[in-house]
Every structure is written in C-alpha cells, then in structure tokens.
Amino acid sequence: MPGDERARVEAAAVKFWDRIAAESETKAKVVQVFKGGNVAVERADHCQG
Numbered sequence: 001m002p003g004d005e006r007a008r009v010e011a012a013a014v015k016f017w018d019r020i021a022a023e024s025e026t027k028a029k030v031v032q033v034f035k036g037g038n039v040a041v042e043r044a045d046h047c048q049g
Contacts, residue, residue, distance in 0.1 A: 001009070021031035 017031045017034065021028040
C-alpha cells in the first residue's frame with residue numbers, strides 16, 4: 001500500500017477505534033490492548049525498513 005494511502009487508512013482506523021473505546025470501559029480496555037499491539041508492529045516495521 002502506498003505511504004500516503006496507508007497514512008489515510010491509519011488515521012481513519014484511529015478515529016474508528018476511539019469511537020469504539022468511548023462506548024464502554026471494557027471496550028476502552030480492549031482498544032488499548034490493540035493500540036499497544038499496533039505500536040509493537042510499527043516499531044518492528046521501522047527496524048526492518
């Protein structure tokens with residue numbers, strides 16, 4: 001996926017997950033877990049790049 005398209009998709013995903021997290025405390029905790037996993041993936045991508 002081209003970089004500019006990836007940036008748009010990632011920005012939309014952040015907004016989406018923030019809306020889900022706002023629905024309940026449990027959903028907010030789940031979203032935090034996902035976001036933590038995404039940080040790890042991003043770090044790995046940068047190390048390989």
